[in-house]
Amino acid sequence: MSPPPLSAELFNGHLAAVAISAMNELGLLDALDRAGVLHLPSWAEQHQLHAMTVDSLMEVLALYEIVTCSADGTARPGKHFADILRTKGYFTWLTSGYGRLFQNLSGTIPLAARTQGFIERDGRAIALGGRDYGRQFVDEQFDHVLRMHDFRVVADLGCGSAERLIGMARRYPAEGIGIDMNPGAIELAARGIQEAGLEHRIGLVLSDLRTLEPSPRLDRVDLLTSFFNGHDLWPREACLAVLERLKQVFRNVTRFLLCDTYRAEPFTTISGVPIFTLGFHVTHAAMGQYIPTRADWLELLEEAGWQCNGVHEIGIPYSAIFDLSPVRRTGRHD
Ligand SMILES: C[S@@+](CC[C@H](N)C(=O)[O-])C[C@H]1O[C@@H](n2cnc3c(N)ncnc32)[C@H](O)[C@@H]1O
Structure with a gap:
C-alpha cells in the first residue's frame, strides 16, 4: 500500500x-x-x-x-x-499547555490584537508537562553535574513549583531558597515544600530577579541554579543587567548552574527536526519572546563576568547546563 x-x-x-x-x-x-x-x-x-x-x-x-x-x-x-x-510530557506541554493559543493563533498575529494578556496558555498543564519531561530528560544529567560541587545553601532562580529544590534537599544535606516572581508559583512551591516536610530547610522569596536586592539571607547562598527561565530574562541588554546583578546580590556564590533550551540553527528538512524544538520556537515567537542561541548565551555570559567551565547537553533537544563561576572585579575566580 x-x-x-x-x-x-x-x-x-x-x-x-x-x-x-x-x-x-x-x-x-x-x-x-x-x-x-x-x-x-x-x-x-x-x-x-x-x-x-x-x-x-x-x-x-x-x-x-x-x-x-x-x-x-x-x-x-x-x-x-x-x-x-x-x-508524553512534551505532548501535554504542547497541546494542553498551549492549546488555547493555537485555537486562536490567527487572532494573535494582527499587530492590533497584541495587547496585554493576548496570549492564553494553561500554566498548570505547562508545569505538569515540564515536570514529566524534566524527570525523564533533565534530572539525571543535572544530578551528575551537581555531584561535582560542594554546596551548603542553594538558591533556585525562577523556581516554579520548587520541585527541583525539593529533590536537591532530599538528596543533599543543604538548605534551599526558591525565588520566583509569580505568586501562583510561590503558592504551589509552598504547598509542595510543606507536603515534603521541608519547611525548615527550604525558604521562598517572591521577587523579580530584575529588582532583587542583597540581604544577609542571600549572602549565605553558595550555589545558584536556574531551570528553563534564563530565556525569560532576554532581550540581551535586560539579561546582561540581571546576570551582573546576580553577582552583586549573591556575594558568596561560587557556582551557577544555568539550564535552558536554546535556539536551534535553522532546519533545512523536517526529517532532521527532533521533538519539542519547533513547538518551543513557535510558541515563543507567538509570545514575542526571543530565544537565544547557544552562541548568544556564551557571548553574553562572558560579557557579564560569568566564566563558563563547561556546557553539558541534556536529554531535551537543544538544551544544556552551563556550568558557571563568577569573575569578581578583584580578578579573583571564586
Ligand atoms: C518555565 S518556568 C520554569 C520553572 C522551574 N524552574 C522548572 O524548571 O520547572 C519559568 C519560571 O521562571 C519564573 N520567572 C520568569 N521570569 C522571572 C523573573 N524575572 N524573576 C523571577 N522569576 C521569573 C516564572 O514565574 C516561572 O515560574
Whole structure:
C-alpha cells in the first residue's frame, strides 16, 4: 500500500498528539505501564470516564502502534509505547499547555490584537508537562553535574513549583531558597515544600530577579541554579543587567548552574527536526519572546563576568547546563 498523502499524515498525527495528551493527563499511560494490561471498560468505570471517548482515543493510539487493543476490551503496550511513555510530557506541554493559543493563533498575529494578556496558555498543564519531561530528560544529567560541587545553601532562580529544590534537599544535606516572581508559583512551591516536610530547610522569596536586592539571607547562598527561565530574562541588554546583578546580590556564590533550551540553527528538512524544538520556537515567537542561541548565551555570559567551565547537553533537544563561576572585579575566580 502506498504511504498516505502528507495531508492525511498531518491530520491524523494531530489527533494522535491530542490522544496522547488526554490519556497521559488521565493517568492511563502510567497505569498501563504499571499494570502491563488494562481492561478498558473496567478502567473507565472505575475512574468515572466516558467509555466511548476512551475507546475512540485508544483506537487512534492503536493505529499508531502505541497500544494494542483486543476485542474483549483489554489494552496492552504496543511497539512504540516506551517512546511515548518517555515523551508524553512534551505532548501535554504542547497541546494542553498551549492549546488555547493555537485555537486562536490567527487572532494573535494582527499587530492590533497584541495587547496585554493576548496570549492564553494553561500554566498548570505547562508545569505538569515540564515536570514529566524534566524527570525523564533533565534530572539525571543535572544530578551528575551537581555531584561535582560542594554546596551548603542553594538558591533556585525562577523556581516554579520548587520541585527541583525539593529533590536537591532530599538528596543533599543543604538548605534551599526558591525565588520566583509569580505568586501562583510561590503558592504551589509552598504547598509542595510543606507536603515534603521541608519547611525548615527550604525558604521562598517572591521577587523579580530584575529588582532583587542583597540581604544577609542571600549572602549565605553558595550555589545558584536556574531551570528553563534564563530565556525569560532576554532581550540581551535586560539579561546582561540581571546576570551582573546576580553577582552583586549573591556575594558568596561560587557556582551557577544555568539550564535552558536554546535556539536551534535553522532546519533545512523536517526529517532532521527532533521533538519539542519547533513547538518551543513557535510558541515563543507567538509570545514575542526571543530565544537565544547557544552562541548568544556564551557571548553574553562572558560579557557579564560569568566564566563558563563547561556546557553539558541534556536529554531535551537543544538544551544544556552551563556550568558557571563568577569573575569578581578583584580578578579573583571564586
Ligand atoms: C518555565 S518556568 C520554569 C520553572 C522551574 N524552574 C522548572 O524548571 O520547572 C519559568 C519560571 O521562571 C519564573 N520567572 C520568569 N521570569 C522571572 C523573573 N524575572 N524573576 C523571577 N522569576 C521569573 C516564572 O514565574 C516561572 O515560574
